[in-house]
Amino acid sequence: MTEQKNREKLRVGVVLGGMSSEREISLESGRNIYFNLNPEKYEGIPIFLDAQGTFWQIPLQLLVQNTTTDITARLEDEASRIAYEELKSVADFIYIGLHGKYGEDGCLQGLLELLGIPYTGSGVMASAIGMDKLMQRKLLAGAGIHVPKYLAITEREWGENEEDLLGQVEDTLGYPCVVKPTREGCSTGLSVVREPGQMGSALKNAFQWDTTALVEELLVGMEITCGVIGNREMTALPPTETLRKGDFLTVEEKFLPGEGENITPARLPEEVIRRVQEVMVQAYRVLGLKVYARMDGFVVDGEVIVSEPNTLPGMTPSTCIFHEAAEVGISPMEFVDRIIQLSLEAHAHKKGPLA
Numbered sequence: 001m002t003e004q005k006n007r008e009k010l011r012v013g014v015v016l017g018g019m020s021s022e023r024e025i026s027l028e029s030g031r032n033i034y035f036n037l038n039p040e041k042y043e044g045i046p047i048f049l050d051a052q053g054t055f056w057q058i059p060l061q062l063l064v065q066n067t068t069t070d071i072t073a074r075l076e077d078e079a080s081r082i083a084y085e086e087l088k089s090v091a092d093f094i095y096i097g098l099h100g101k102y103g104e105d106g107c108l109q110g111l112l113e114l115l116g117i118p119y120t121g122s123g124v125m126a127s128a129i130g131m132d133k134l135m136q137r138k139l140l141a142g143a144g145i146h147v148p149k150y151l152a153i154t155e156r157e158w159g160e161n162e163e164d165l166l167g168q169v170e171d172t173l174g175y176p177c178v179v180k181p182t183r184e185g186c187s188t189g190l191s192v193v194r195e196p197g198q199m200g201s202a203l204k205n206a207f208q209w210d211t212t213a214l215v216e217e218l219l220v221g222m223e224i225t226c227g228v229i230g231n232r233e234m235t236a237l238p239p240t241e242t243l244r245k246g247d248f249l250t251v252e253e254k255f256l257p258g259e260g261e262n263i264t265p266a267r268l269p270e271e272v273i274r275r276v277q278e279v280m281v282q283a284y285r286v287l288g289l290k291v292y293a294r295m296d297g298f299v300v301d302g303e304v305i306v307s308e309p310n311t312l313p314g315m316t317p318s319t320c321i322f323h324e325a326a327e328v329g330i331s332p333m334e335f336v337d338r339i340i341q342l343s344l345e346a347h348a349h350k351k352g353p354l355a
């Protein structure tokens with residue numbers, strides 16, 4: 001009877017954990033997604049991706065653990081390993097609850113394309129571009145969208161040409177400036193550099209995470225973030241104003257309740273709010289994003305500067321995308337449902353892998 005009933009529901013594998021520096025946030029996101037699956041329509045299956053890239057179907061008692069380390073320690077005894085080729089027999093659809101490298105950057109998307117399993121969010125190419133702050137800047141700037149002034153420096157170039165590069169930073173950006181790895185999230189490897197003497201250690205820190213780093217102008221103004229939803233037709237949610245205590249938003253401020261303060265909608269005049277929404281939809285379109293993303297940026301003297309997209313935005317209970325959705329009357333469960341439906345629609349229309 002239950003077997004029969006369950007079969008009518010789409011089996012949604014919620015993948016969480018993963019191989020990136022953002023795995024603890026992914027656990028929070030994935031768990032929240034799982035508990036917000038509409039039980040009338042979906043059968044949720046929690047799937048843990050461990051740090052080595054192995055999938056495990058985990059029971060509820062593991063899903064509610066505090067950390068991915070706690071889960072990892074109990075996998076062998078309490079979870080069942082899923083070989084890649086078996087994934088399709090476990091889930092009809094994957095809700096990707098991961099963030100960062102290998103989960104948000106097109107790698108997992110590519111694997112799911114090979115396995116023939118539809119999944120949430122952007123496709124292979126847009127996910128890769130969404131993760132790479134250098135590539136996305138080139139596309140955005142090419143389309144006339146305002147991005148921060150930046151200089152890209154590779155680990156090799158820095159090793160060979162330190163003096164020269166310091167001169168270029170001085171001439172094009174000045175101090176203070178921001179140094180970050182090209183493909184990370186959650187402020188990983190990011191620092192604010194106030195004078196040339198700090199550049200070496202800031203770059204060394206960034207190069208721990210990627211072989212190319214961006215040095216960029218320090219933006220001062222209102223930091224905002226804005227959810228965009230849709231495939232061919234896109235809607236921007238009311239943008240959020242993010243307040244930070246230090247130089248940049250820490251991972252705790254972004255995702256933990258009571259840390260960091262978000263104000264939705266942002267305290268901006270109506271016409272600036274509309275402009276933010278327009279620019280963010282335009283950036284989403286230029287980058288080829290699908291289903292949903294949270295677009296980060298700054299408003300400086302009324303002008304909108306796009307800093308980066310998050311193609312698998314945080315889905316923890318306290319995250320601002322749910323506040324933005326609530327502003328337009330969408331509950332978390334309805335939001336998760338809408339993401340799944342939009343994803344199914346995107347996969348139904350694709351030719352080859354979802355771009």
Ligand SMILES: Nc1ncnc2c1ncn2[C@@H]1O[C@H](COP(=O)(O)OP(=O)(O)O)[C@@H](O)[C@H]1O
Nearest residue numbers: 148178184185186187188216217218219248249
């Ligand atoms: N150019 C900048 N000027 C001012 N603050 C910045 C700049 N770049 C990053 N930050 C701060 O650091 C945070 C993280 O940087 P971001 O580029 O969004 O990378 P991540 O992928 O880690 O979220 C931002 O939310 C912002 O608070």
Ligand SMILES: [Mg+2]
Nearest residue numbers: 186187296308
């Ligand atoms: Mg960001």
